[in-house]
Amino acid sequence: MSSGKVIEPPPETKRKPGQVKRSVRRLESKAKVDGSAEYIHNLSLPGMLYGKIARSSIPHGKIRSIDAAAALALEGVHAVITGEDVRRLIPDPYYGPAFHDQPILALEKVRYVGEPVAVVLALDPHVAEEAADLIAVEYDPLEPVFDEVAAAKAGAPIVHDILKPAATFPDLKHLEGQSGTNVALSSRVRRGDLERGFQESDQIFEHTFRNGKVIHAALEPYVTVAEMAGPDALTIHTASQSPSFVRSEVSRLLGWPENRVRVRTAFLGGGFGGKLYIKLEALVAACTLLVRKPVRIALTMEEQFYTITKHGATVRVKTGVKNDGRILAREVETWWNGGAYADIGPRVAQKSGLTSSGPYDIENIGIDSHAIYTNEPPAGALRGFGVSQVVWAYESQTDIIARALRIDPLEFRRRNILREGRPHATGMLMSDIDIDAILDRLAERMDWDRPFDHGSGPIRRGRGIAIGMKACVAPTTSVAMVNIYGDGSCGICCSTVDMGQGSDTAMAQIAAEILGLSAESIRVIHPDTDVTPYDMATLGSRSTYHMGNAVRRAAEDARTQLLRMAATALKTDMEELECRDGAVIARSGARMTIRDVMVARFAMQAGNIIGVGSFIPPYEKPDHDTGQSRQITPFWMLGGAGAEIEVDTETGRIRVTKLVNVGDAGSAINPEIVERQLIGAGTMQFGFTVFEEMIFSEGQVLNASFADYKIPGMLDLPHDLTGELVEVPHQHGPFGAKGIGETGMFCVSPAIGNALYDAIEVRVTEMPLTPERVLRALREAKDQPLGSDE
Amino acid sequence: MTKTHRRTIRFKLNGRPAIAEIGTHETLVEVLRRDFSLFGARESCGQGLCGCCTALVNGTAVSGCLYLAAFVDGAEVLTVEGLGSGNELHPIQQSFIENCAFQCGFCTPGFILMTKELLDRHPHPTTDEIRHYLSGNLCRCAAYPDIVRAVKAIAER
Secondary structure, X not given: OOOOOOOOOOHHHHOOOOOOOOOOOOOOHHHHHOOOOOEHHHOOOOOOEEEEEEEOOOOOEEEEEEEOHHHHHOOOEEEEEEHHHHHHHOOOOEXXXXXXXXXXXXXXXXXXXXXXXXXXXXXXXXXXXXXXXXXXXXXXXXXXXOOHHHHOOOOOOOOOOOOOEOOOXXXXXXXXXXXOOOEEEEEEEEEOOHHHHHHOOOEEEEEEEEEOOOOOXXXXXXXXXXXXXXOOOEEEEEOOOOHHHHHHHHHHHHOOOHHHEEEEXXXXXXXXXXXXXXXXXXXXXXXXXXXXXXXXXXOOHHHHOOOOEOOEEEEEEEXXXXXXXXXXXXXXXXXXXXXXXXXXXXXXXXXXXXXXXXXXXXXXXXXXXXXXXXXXXXXXXXXXXXXXXXXXXXXXXXXXXXXXXXXXXXXXXXXXXXXXXOEOOOOOEOOOOOHHHHHHHHXXXXXXXXXXXXXXXXXXXXXXXXXXXXXXOOOOOEXXXXXXXXXXXXXEEEOOOOOOOOHHHXXXXXXXXXXXXXXXXXXXXXXXXXXXXXXXXXXXXXXXXXXXHHHHXXXXXXXXXXXXXXXXXXXXXXXXXXXXXXXXXXXXOOXXXXXXXXXXXXXXXXXXEEEEEEEOOOOOOOOOXXXXXXXXXXXXXXXXXXXXXXXXXXXXXXXXXXXXXXXXXXXXXXXXXXXXXXXHHHHHHHHHHHOOOOOEEOOEEOOXXXXXXXXXXXXXOOOEEEEXXXXXXXXXXXXXXXXXXOXXXXXXXXXXXXXXXXXXXXXXXXXXXXXXXXXXXXXXXXXXXXXXXX | OOOOOEEEEEEEEOOEEEEEEEEOOOEHHHHHHHHHOOOOOOOOOOOOOOOOOEEEEOOEEEEOOOOEHHHHOOOEEXXXXXXXXXXXXXXXHHHHHHOOOOOOOOOHHHXXXXXXXXXXXXXXXXXXXXXXXXXXXXXXXXXXXXXXXXXXXXXXX
């Protein structure tokens, strides 16, 4: 440079690219590569006791006695706590988001193998573990029931004698349960005239599809640490996706006001729906109050298998079509294997039930969806919330129908999909969607119009597609605060939990866009119910939309206050001012940094601007008998998947060579993170489709470890694996965004199942598509069935 | 457990001399957490099958959840916290950031240390070699394609 003068570029070019719709790197990137990221897993407190759980060894029975003498005699054991001890502290120690059915520790009865019966507390975790094995429990066994369809029938053993609806969430207020049965919830959708629809159909197809149970297997195990915060208050540090719910539920159990229970979280080492509602929190809170010392319980991987699972499900789909390829009528009935405690299973049944006729424009629809108790470990939310189970069913059948009608499967879907303005099965008019765009992208990425080599010899090749939908959970509330500090820096207080999905980064981008800051400069304060406001939970792909809107409003509120203060300082009108490049800039060219504004207002670098925003989308409760509602969901989630596979016809082994996952993210706040969400979800569902399955024998999980239960690793992945964004902006989403964390789960299974049929002309109706299952189906089709092991 | 054998171990931890009083049944990952507040190596599956607890002992990756702390007596132990120098990240860590090779981050230190062992022994691995070498590390978020890219980017430097 020839002189000391710096030539400033004009403000327009200096302006950073938008803070939203920019692939900002995760704010916590450095902490995640240098080992310093905070997880509750890391936490130890002085004087803390380790708890180890003694668990039921039988699936159903009455507790006759619990003998803890040997455990208590072990040197170093501080205490043994049983259900009766808990009951002395908490008279009605049953919890749950849908039903208050789950005891903190078993009382009188056990309902699944692995149910917590007692806890040993010791300063040394090894001592606690050894002592837990010394607890002797005697049972009077009762007849168990495991299969969800059998459990729903009259005369089945009853898992719960009485049902106590929780009435916590507005969408579950109607829960009544059917006493004297194992049905926790039956939800219905009725539209048009089903009987007439079938009568007018040229062909009717009816199939039943099944899938087994799988687990979340987040690599950070479930962990909760609690401590007294003075004589009558409690702090719970927990790896939870729902800190606000933990606070209200623990307060309810204790009969305390919420302000005496503080719940905080950190980064989660994965959640996937497992770390929702109450897992260890009530138990650890009770232990802490009973011994008045800090207590930590962290589960092993094996124990994850006895904590919460995805629902196994049986789905019967009956569809009537005209020969020209129009679907006239569809009836779907689903039985959800909810295990021994309802957890959030009734909501899974209801919400996934209401979209189980698929993303299709069908005049006559009947849907029944039953949440069923069995004597297996409880089932709850798992990324997709039941949607992948019903998509597996209806999209497998869509393929069957298209082939029977000799219509290309993609074209068959095009003739039937829901389009903007058309009524969904619930009666709500579709908006802000474009399923054609998803099909277009699938067709393009799958080279659908090009001939496909199916191979000859023992290795056969096939390809398949599927589309699916979800209605984002409603109604739910998010509240956020945006705090501008005296030096002009900014923090966001919100209770959305960053479990790897990148929510910290997305929230920072949203606030930054409004305040004219860079996303990287914003700090997101992690959930702490003493500090961060209410959020329903981090689940159901709701955070970007709900919390994103709350953060947007909070940032707008902060901006209004900031501009008002600046207008006073600059003696101008607020309308003359805007927030840009970390400053307030007037149309006249006058400029104040945010710090300048704070100094002008507070006479020094001091004070705060606190912007507040809350968001609850409109919702109309569905009619009890027909499921009809004008506003069932704030936004629709739509996706599609395509798979190419190779099948070894001699072993039944499937190799997925290509997996394309298409999802509508609205206008993505952070496109690269969103694409990775699609790939991550797609890979998880790929594991559920081809090999993951919990194997039960009399309620006992036979493969409860990574040695026997495999999750996808590097060598399993399809070499061609992509996430593809379709961006159909949502009119009410923050900057047009929708949620997408689960979308990549929806369609992978039927895409692979349909590819399997394409390759070998054999339909497998039960997941996962293990080599044994595929080979058995192949041999049966050839009339050479394989023998059974039994 | 009624009789716990204890002993003193001396070793090099992230380049510095270290000493610890341990039970002979205690694992490396327990001792790193409890006595040194190092949390980068984390127990997850507890069976040496997921790689979250990876540490390098004399340059070789071990599963810290199975590896007894007593075995590091006299050895050099490297955890992810000791990989960079001062405030400077190691190129592997930098590459993981540049390629967005993590989501929840729980498995990341294990992948990074396994990559360190790989590149120390095979500075220019092929994609297939990377996949094979890292196949013992699991990532439930499935950042695998980005991890392979991150490793490849350094290998090609």
